[in-house]
Amino acid sequence: MARFFLLFVSHCYCAFGLIAEYHPIETYDAIVVGAGVSGLSAANTLRNNGVKKVIVLEAGNRIGGRVWTTDTWGSNLELGASWIHGIENSPLFDVVRDMNLTIQPTIYKSGSLSTKLGSMALYDADGKPLSKEEIATLKEYAEKFEGYLDEINEKGRNHTLTYIDALNSFSAKNKFSKQMYDRLYYILRLLNTYEIAVDLQDMSVSVEELYKKTEASGTNGLIPLGYNLIPSKLAKHQSIELNCKVDKISYGDQIIECRTNKGVFKAKNCIVTVPLGVLKADAIAFSPPLPQEKLDVIEKIQVGVFDKIYLFFPKVFWDRHVEWIESIPKPDMRDQIYDIMNLAKYFKQPILLAFTAGSFAKEAEKWSDEKTVDSVMSLLKKIYGNDIPSPSSYMITRWGSDPLFYGSYSSPGLQADEETYATFAEPVMGRLFFAGEATSQTDCSTVLGAFTTGQRAANQLLTGMGIKPRIED
Numbered sequence: 001m002a003r004f005f006l007l008f009v010s011h012c013y014c015a016f017g018l019i020a021e022y023h024p025i026e027t028y029d030a031i032v033v034g035a036g037v038s039g040l041s042a043a044n045t046l047r048n049n050g051v052k053k054v055i056v057l058e059a060g061n062r063i064g065g066r067v068w069t070t071d072t073w074g075s076n077l078e079l080g081a082s083w084i085h086g087i088e089n090s091p092l093f094d095v096v097r098d099m100n101l102t103i104q105p106t107i108y109k110s111g112s113l114s115t116k117l118g119s120m121a122l123y124d125a126d127g128k129p130l131s132k133e134e135i136a137t138l139k140e141y142a143e144k145f146e147g148y149l150d151e152i153n154e155k156g157r158n159h160t161l162t163y164i165d166a167l168n169s170f171s172a173k174n175k176f177s178k179q180m181y182d183r184l185y186y187i188l189r190l191l192n193t194y195e196i197a198v199d200l201q202d203m204s205v206s207v208e209e210l211y212k213k214t215e216a217s218g219t220n221g222l223i224p225l226g227y228n229l230i231p232s233k234l235a236k237h238q239s240i241e242l243n244c245k246v247d248k249i250s251y252g253d254q255i256i257e258c259r260t261n262k263g264v265f266k267a268k269n270c271i272v273t274v275p276l277g278v279l280k281a282d283a284i285a286f287s288p289p290l291p292q293e294k295l296d297v298i299e300k301i302q303v304g305v306f307d308k309i310y311l312f313f314p315k316v317f318w319d320r321h322v323e324w325i326e327s328i329p330k331p332d333m334r335d336q337i338y339d340i341m342n343l344a345k346y347f348k349q350p351i352l353l354a355f356t357a358g359s360f361a362k363e364a365e366k367w368s369d370e371k372t373v374d375s376v377m378s379l380l381k382k383i384y385g386n387d388i389p390s391p392s393s394y395m396i397t398r399w400g401s402d403p404l405f406y407g408s409y410s411s412p413g414l415q416a417d418e419e420t421y422a423t424f425a426e427p428v429m430g431r432l433f434f435a436g437e438a439t440s441q442t443d444c445s446t447v448l449g450a451f452t453t454g455q456r457a458a459n460q461l462l463t464g465m466g467i468k469p470r471i472e473d
């Protein structure tokens with residue numbers, strides 16, 4: 001009785017103060033583990049199909065997971081996902097449209113070297129701007145390199161050939177000078193490592209083939225009112241238990257038990273949506289252990305690290321019309337690069353956003369805040385001079401070391417292909433389902449992938465319950 005009372009009280013305070021009719025339930029139809037977009041999308045689909053005895057267990061003190069908007073500085077800034085990647089043929093964008101949310105298109109387009117090169121102010125390691133001719137040459141070779149990769153991939157997928165292998169052979173073929181090699185390395189790292197979140201030597205030349213499977217197309221856009229409006233909408237009318245960390249899932253023929261710091265929750269079905277990093281870290285014990293093929297894919301798919309450093313300045317002192325400000329590092333520092341976005345262009349506030357990715361992001365997560373800010377500032381000083389103002393405030397993310405995530409998003413690495421993702425997505429014993437960006441065969445690493453895999457897992461569960469899923473509205 002006491003436990004029931006506690007459960008009832010905590011439900012009343014959950015999910016941004018939404019008070020729904022929650023009742024303590026002995027056995028739920030479904031437990032959803034994780035209140036990120038995939039978990040909320042799954043719970044929403046179940047509810048829309050009449051399955052109401054559903055509870056979402058979330059270890060953190062907020063919903064949204066890797067979608068996390070803050071308005072600390074008066075603008076809606078994203079600590080996790082920023083972009084909707086493609087607003088056409090996207091079920092995620094349908095939600096945005098239904099909510100009448102405005103989209104702020106950006107120049108940046110996933111996977112396009114030339115678009116990125118055309119929207120940046122590019123400086124060398126001494127802070128000198130590259131000439132138009134130098135940029136044109138770089139663009140020409142970057143495009144040729146893209147063609148070279150296409151040629152390789154046309155011959156068949158080659159998972160183990162890395163970007164570095166391809167760059168080395170392309171460079172030898174074109175008799176590149178050391179400077180040209182370094183510059184192309186830089187630009188490839190800037191675009192690819194900062195999208196896929198792993199280093200070029202850990203990235204297969206066939207990686208883009210997987211991302212090309214997406215049906216979403218069109219502009220990439222930001223949501224000025226905040227990405228978190230999407231999880232908030234999906235969370236409406238859901239029963240969500242925050243600060244409730246699952247550490248063991250026991251599954252059998254009839255019942256699944258989730259052991260948490262708030263007691264044991266029982267259900268007929270369970271949808272696991274925790275990040276791949278959490279599963280890799282064995283933060284949840286499964287009894288019996290997950291099938292070997294599931295364990296193999298959890299090992300095979302990589303988790304990349306991608307972080308953000310927001311700097312708020314007293315005034316804009318930088319190139320105000322470009323979208324990106326970039327500086328090619330000295331060769332001995334070639335992996336220590338920041339991808340800097342000029343947010344003043346879109347938010348009308350003096351804010352710069354520096355991204356880190358791959359091994360550099362992992363390393364920078366160990367630094368103090370002061371060292372991190374100083375490091376970005378020394379780069380800006382090289383470009384704009386020592387008299388630039390210091391930031392009056394900053395925000396730094398460390399997704400790789402956060403125990404509720406252990407990384408920013410999945411990356412195919414050198415071993416995974418869509419089969420691997422498909423295996424990850426397979427249910428176990430018809431009761432234990434898996435969703436989350438890392439289980440998407442077409443949209444891994446994105447919010448879109450999280451959203452659609454939540455729907456997919458819910459539909460699998462509904463089918464198991466003998467309910468024909470109706471089309472999502």
Ligand SMILES: Cc1cc2nc3c(=O)[nH]c(=O)nc-3n(C[C@H](O)[C@H](O)[C@H](O)COP(=O)(O)OP(=O)(O)OC[C@H]3O[C@@H](n4cnc5c(N)ncnc54)[C@H](O)[C@@H]3O)c2cc1C
Nearest residue numbers: 034036037038059065066081082083246436437446447450
């Ligand atoms: C810095 C950054 C930038 C990004 N940029 C973009 C972008 O521009 N566009 C884009 O489409 N995508 C982007 N992404 C990726 C995108 O945010 C994710 O793919 C997506 O949000 C993942 O959703 P999910 O539901 O799969 O997982 P999550 O959102 O991680 O949800 C999983 C939930 O499980 C919870 N959890 C963990 N352990 C437990 C446990 N033991 N018990 C209970 N709950 C637990 C977590 O707290 C979390 O809330 C970015 C990610 C990061 C980090």
